[in-house]
Amino acid sequence: AQTVTQSQPEMSVQEAETVTLSCTYDTSESDYYLFWYKQPPSRQMILVIRQEAYKQQNATENRFSVNFQKAAKSFSLKISDSQLGDAAMYFCAYRSLYYGGSQGNLIFGKGTKLSVKP
Amino acid sequence: ETGVTQTPRHLVMGMTNKKSLKCEQHLGHNAMYWYKQSAKKPLELMFVYNFKEQTENNSVPSRFSPECPNSSHLFLHLHTLQPEDSALYLCASSQDLGDYGYTFGSGTRLTVV
Numbered sequence: 001a002q003t004v005t006q007s008q009p010e011m012s013v014q015e016a017e018t019v020t021l022s023c024t025y026d027t028s029e030s031d032y033y034l035f036w037y038k039q040p041p042s043r044q045m046i047l048v049i050r051q052e053a054y055k056q057q058n059a060t061e062n063r064f065s066v067n068f069q070k071a072a073k074s075f076s077l078k079i080s081d082s083q084l085g086d087a088a089m090y091f092c093a094y095r096s097l098y099y100g101g102s103q104g105n106l107i108f109g110k111g112t113k114l115s116v117k118p
Numbered sequence: 119e120t121g122v123t124q125t126p127r128h129l130v131m132g133m134t135n136k137k138s139l140k141c142e143q144h145l146g147h148n149a150m151y152w153y154k155q156s157a158k159k160p161l162e163l164m165f166v167y168n169f170k171e172q173t174e175n176n177s178v179p180s181r182f183s184p185e186c187p188n189s190s191h192l193f194l195h196l197h198t199l200q201p202e203d204s205a206l207y208l209c210a211s212s213q214d215l216g217d218y219g220y221t222f223g224s225g226t227r228l229t230v231v
Contacts, residue, residue, distance in 0.1 A: 004160065033218050043206065045222035091161070095218055104216060105151075105174070108161040 002027045004094050006109035013082045014117050020067075021077045021112050023092030031097035034068065035106070036077045040088040048090070051075065053097070079114075087116045121145045124209050124223035131199065132231055139194040139226045141209030149215045150192040152184060155206040155225070167192060168215045199230045 003026045013019035025034070036048040051059045051068050058066050063083075067076045079086055092109040122143045131137050141150065152164040166174035167186040181203075183195040192209055209223045 009158075035218070042224055043208075043227075044224045045208065045210075045220075047220070050218065098216075105163050105166070106161075106218075106220065110158060110160050 002029070002032075002094050002096070002107050004092050004107055004109035006092055006112050008112045009110070010113045010115070012115045012117060013079070013086075015082055015084060017082055018078060018080045019082055019114065021079075021090050021092075021114065023075045023077070023109060025073050025075065025092070025094050027073070027094065029096055033095045033097065034066075034075045035093040035095070036064070036066070036075075037091045037093060037108075038086075038088045039091065039111070040085075045091070049077065082116050084116050084118060087114055089113050121221045122209055122211055122223035124207075124226050126226055127224065128227045128229075130229045130231060131196065133199060133201070135199075136195070136197040138196065139207055139209075139228075141192040141194075141223055143190055143209075143211040143221070143223075145211060145213075145221060147211035147213050147221070148189055149212045149217070150186060150189070151210040151212075151220070152192065152194055153208040153210065155208055157205075161208070165194075166215070173215065196228075199228075201230050204228055204230045 005024045032053045034051045037045045038048045039045050049061045049064050063080045065078045089111045091111045094107045125140045150167045154162045164178045165184045170186045185193040206225045208225045210220045212220050
């Protein structure tokens with residue numbers, strides 16, 4: 001079974017600075033998706049960024065980028081030029097490429113609470 | 119506007135009560151999901167519905183009873199809950215089961231007293 005581990009329960013960053021959130025995962029599959037979700041105080045989970053494991057190029061979305069290390073099974077999220085609105089819980093998630101049986105559902109980590117200091 | 123609306127936003131219920139959580143989406147999605155989010159634990163998938171049919175039940179106790187009358191609505195009926203069932207219950211939808219583009223609601227914060 002796949003597992004997702006986020007080893008940083010809480011992180012803090014100064015506004016306008018850069019912060020990196022860590023995520024590691026365990027899987028025997030070679031093809032899969034990885035995600036970072038943001039959950040602000042409004043509680044709605046919002047997709048921040050997605051990475052396909054078969055793509056070597058790291059995904060980027062504006063100020064958000066990932067460092068995907070497939071061999072190390074590591075998937076970190078870098079937030080550049082942090083803004084007050086970035087304060088939230090961030091969840092790393094894994095999904096098998098194929099859907100069937102018990103596969104294909106999102107598997108989440110425990111989350112990292114990010115605080116942004118003005 | 120999130121696309122997925124959950125009501126109520128907060129719910130406090132006694133262990134002998136019966137209540138229901140509602141989830142509604144008008145995104146034209148065919149798959150809907152219930153997740154349980156407890157403090158300091160990963161989100162737990164509870165139920166999956168595809169075209170109104172339940173496709174997964176992740177060993178959820180029978181005191182949680184889902185209902186999906188159509189592809190736009192999903193309910194979670196609650197009865198004789200335990201204090202450890204207190205959590206945030208999130209609903210999500212996706213175009214299809216194999217789609218990774220989940221849209222989540224804002225959840226119902228449930229407190230069992």
